[in-house]
Amino acid sequence: MKNLVILGAGTAGTMMANHLVSKLKIDTWKITIIDQYKTHYYQPGFLFLPFDIYTTKQVKKNGKKFIPKAVTYIQEKIEQIVPDKNEVLLESNKKLQYDILIIATGTKIAPEETEGMKGPMWHKNIFDFYTYEGAKALRNKFREWEGGKLVIHITEMPIKCPVAPLEFAFLADSYFKNKGIRDQVDITFVTPLDGAFTKPKATKALHYLLEEKNIKEVTDFNIERVDYKNHKIIDYADTKVEYDLLVTIPTNMGDSLLERSGLGDDLNFVPTNKATLQTIANKNIFAIGDCTNLPASKAGSVAHFEAEILTENILRYIRSEKLKEEFDGHANCFIETGNGKALLIDFNYTQEPVEGSFPFPGVGPLSLLKESRINHMGKMAFKWIYWNMLIKGVHIPFVSATMSEKGKKLN
Amino acid sequence: MEKKLAKITVNVNEEGYLTDFSQWTKEVGNEIAKEQEIEMTNKHWEVIAYIHEKFKNEEPLSIRGIKKSGVINIKEFYQLFPGGPLKKATMIAGIPKPKSCI
Missing domain, CATH: 3.50.50.60 (FAD/NAD(P)-binding domain)
Known part of the structure; x- marks a missing residue:
C-alpha cells in the first residue's frame, strides 16, 4: 500500500x-x-457577514x-x-x-506583525473580516455604529482575495446608504500600492466607482504602526490617517x-x-x-x-512521466460593487483583466470588467456552486482550467 | 509606446515603466532616475540589485522584504527614493511596479 x-x-x-x-x-x-x-x-x-447579507x-x-x-x-x-x-x-x-x-x-492573517494592531482595541474598533470571528465581531459593531471615519486598510501584499477590501468599501457605501446614515460615514481606502486599482485597463474602466461612491483613496501607505490610543495609523513616511473604525487586512x-x-x-x-x-x-x-x-x-x-x-x-x-507545465495563474472572480451589482474578472499570470463576455465569447451572459445585475446574481449563485460542485471536485461546465482569450477585448 | 533613454530605444507603458526588462541597462536606469529627480549612488544601485534578484526569482516585493534584505533599512529606503519608494525603485530597475489583480 x-x-x-x-x-x-x-x-x-x-x-x-x-x-x-x-x-x-x-x-x-x-x-x-x-x-x-x-x-x-x-x-x-x-x-457579506459584516453587512448582514449572509447569516x-x-x-x-x-x-x-x-x-x-x-x-x-x-x-x-x-x-x-x-x-x-x-x-x-x-x-x-x-x-x-x-x-x-x-x-x-x-x-x-498575522495582525501581530504590525505594532499596535492586535492590542487592546482588537475587535473593539480595529477589525479584520478575513476570519469568521473578525467578520462576526464587525457585524455586531456595524449594527450599533452611528458613523464616523471608516478606514479600510491593506497592510501589505500579498493577501488572500486582493479585491475583497475594495468590495468591502463598495458594500459599506451601500449598507450605510440603506441605513440612512451614509452622510455620517466618511469612507477612506488605504493601500500600500499606488491606487485602489493598479492595472491600466481596470483603472480606466472602474475608477469612476470610487468617485461615484465618494470613497477616498490614500495610496503608497506602508504602515509602520497603529496608534490605537489616538486612533491613527502611521506609515514609514510619517503619514497619518485617523479612524474611528479601522477595518484592516493584516499581513497574510x-x-x-x-x-x-x-x-x-x-x-x-x-x-x-x-x-x-x-x-x-x-x-x-x-x-x-x-x-x-x-x-x-x-x-x-x-x-x-x-x-x-x-x-x-x-x-x-x-507513472514517472514528465509533469504537465500547464498552470497559467488563471483566476476568475466576481467583484461586488454594491446596490445589487457586480463585476466579473478573468485573468492569468500575464493577461490583465479586460472587458468582454463570459463564458461564451460574444454572448455572455456574464460581462467582464463591467458592472451588471447578472454578475451579482452569479456571485450569489456561487455559494451553491461552492458547496455542491467546487469543493466536491465537480468540473464547472464551460470554464477551463487555463484562461481562454476568446470573448476578450485584448487590445 | 517607444521612448529613447540614454540613446537606447525602449518600450514603456503609460506610466513610464519598461515593458521588456531585457531592454534595461544601467544607463537606462540612470535616465529614469533623473526623470524622477533621483541622483543614483552606490547605495541606490545596491537596492536595485536586490530588487532584480527578487524579480528573477519571481518573489513579491514588499516593504517587509526590504526590511529583511540586509541591504538597507526602511527609513533609508524612503530617503533614497522619496515619495513611494517601491514604485520609484521598480521603475528605475526596469521591472513592473507592485500590483494587485485589478
Whole structure:
C-alpha cells in the first residue's frame, strides 16, 4: 500500500481529496487528509457577514461532509513535515509516512506583525473580516455604529482575495446608504500600492466607482504602526490617517507549520513551481492554493483551476512521466460593487483583466470588467456552486482550467 | 509606446515603466532616475540589485522584504527614493511596479 497525504482540509485540500479518490486505485493507494479544525468555512461569505447579507449559518458547515468516505480523515494538529524521512509528525507524536505529500494549509492573517494592531482595541474598533470571528465581531459593531471615519486598510501584499477590501468599501457605501446614515460615514481606502486599482485597463474602466461612491483613496501607505490610543495609523513616511473604525487586512502568512518544517519563505509560503505545482525543494511534495508562493491571486477560483492540473500531475508523477507545465495563474472572480451589482474578472499570470463576455465569447451572459445585475446574481449563485460542485471536485461546465482569450477585448 | 533613454530605444507603458526588462541597462536606469529627480549612488544601485534578484526569482516585493534584505533599512529606503519608494525603485530597475489583480 502506498500513501498519499493531504495537509489541510480547506478549499484546496478538500478538492484534491475528491479529485484523487476517483483517480487513484484504492487497493494500491491510501489517501489521508489532516486538519485540526472541524468546520469548513465558505470564506467568500466573510465579505457579506459584516453587512448582514449572509447569516453565520450560511458560511459554515461540518467539514467531514465533504471528505469522501474512502479517504481517511484525521482531525489533529500537524506538528512538522520531515521531508528527509517522508514523514508527517502529528501533535500526539503519531507519525505518518507518505509517498506523495500535498500541502494545502492556506494563508492566515498575522495582525501581530504590525505594532499596535492586535492590542487592546482588537475587535473593539480595529477589525479584520478575513476570519469568521473578525467578520462576526464587525457585524455586531456595524449594527450599533452611528458613523464616523471608516478606514479600510491593506497592510501589505500579498493577501488572500486582493479585491475583497475594495468590495468591502463598495458594500459599506451601500449598507450605510440603506441605513440612512451614509452622510455620517466618511469612507477612506488605504493601500500600500499606488491606487485602489493598479492595472491600466481596470483603472480606466472602474475608477469612476470610487468617485461615484465618494470613497477616498490614500495610496503608497506602508504602515509602520497603529496608534490605537489616538486612533491613527502611521506609515514609514510619517503619514497619518485617523479612524474611528479601522477595518484592516493584516499581513497574510502561510501556516507556521511550514516555518517549523523549514519549507516556507519569509512569509511562510512554500516555494512552488508555478506551472507544475511541484515544490521546488522536494519532488514528492506538491503545494496548492493559498499556501504557495505563486505569483497568482490567493483565491478559491485559483485553487480550483490548480486542482484540475495538480490531479493530472500527481497521476503523471506516479507513472514517472514528465509533469504537465500547464498552470497559467488563471483566476476568475466576481467583484461586488454594491446596490445589487457586480463585476466579473478573468485573468492569468500575464493577461490583465479586460472587458468582454463570459463564458461564451460574444454572448455572455456574464460581462467582464463591467458592472451588471447578472454578475451579482452569479456571485450569489456561487455559494451553491461552492458547496455542491467546487469543493466536491465537480468540473464547472464551460470554464477551463487555463484562461481562454476568446470573448476578450485584448487590445 | 517607444521612448529613447540614454540613446537606447525602449518600450514603456503609460506610466513610464519598461515593458521588456531585457531592454534595461544601467544607463537606462540612470535616465529614469533623473526623470524622477533621483541622483543614483552606490547605495541606490545596491537596492536595485536586490530588487532584480527578487524579480528573477519571481518573489513579491514588499516593504517587509526590504526590511529583511540586509541591504538597507526602511527609513533609508524612503530617503533614497522619496515619495513611494517601491514604485520609484521598480521603475528605475526596469521591472513592473507592485500590483494587485485589478
